[in-house]
Amino acid sequence: MKLLKTIPVITFLSVVLIIFIMVIFLEIGFGIELRHQPLKSLVYFGLLGIAPTLFVISLYNLNRKPFFGGVLSLLVLLGIGFQGPLNIVFASSIWKTQKILKKLPQFPNQQIELQFQDVGAFGYNRRTVKATYFAGVFMKVREVKNETLK
Incomplete structure (x- = not known):
């Protein structure tokens, strides 16, 4: 029964995380930046909050189906660790x-x-x-x- 409740949560968080990653890649790779401060903060702080949450939920359900969310969140956590969380917080400010x-x-x-x-x-x-x-x-x-x- 718990599997039925956590699969939609993992799927939803995975989709939101992918959207946030795409917005950040638009900014880094193509020079397309967000001008709206609350939206940019939501993307950057959401990335910092959703990745660990999704990783913990995926670890809890390790022997069950949704494996993609755990791998995606692990890659994002490695990227956050490599870049540094403080640099991500400072990048959340608009120009x-x-x-x-x-x-x-x-x-x-x-x-x-x-x-x-x-x-x-x-x-x-x-x-x-x-x-x-x-x-x-x-x-x-x-x-x-x-x-x-x-």
Whole structure:
């Protein structure tokens, strides 16, 4: 009877974990970032919370069917251990536009911006990017050197 109750939980947590991993890979691999702070925090802190929970539930059901959730959560836990949980917490902060350096008239949703990211007690990170806004929640960024602006 307990198997019937835990399989949907493991499946649900596995799907949510896969969605969170895909959003993080979009940010890391393709430069597509979340602009909405609560959503970005949900993804990063959800990754930190769901992976251990799914691993423990999968260990509890080790001799039963759902094996994928345990392997997936173990790989995510290894990645968190390799990257460091504190780095993941600091990466959960969004980049905020400090100043718009240049608007591109031919593309109304693109602009070159100076952005800052709060990293807690370590101060701020700073970057100059060409930002393309779309879908209200996402932006695609590409680093721009300051020499190219002149």
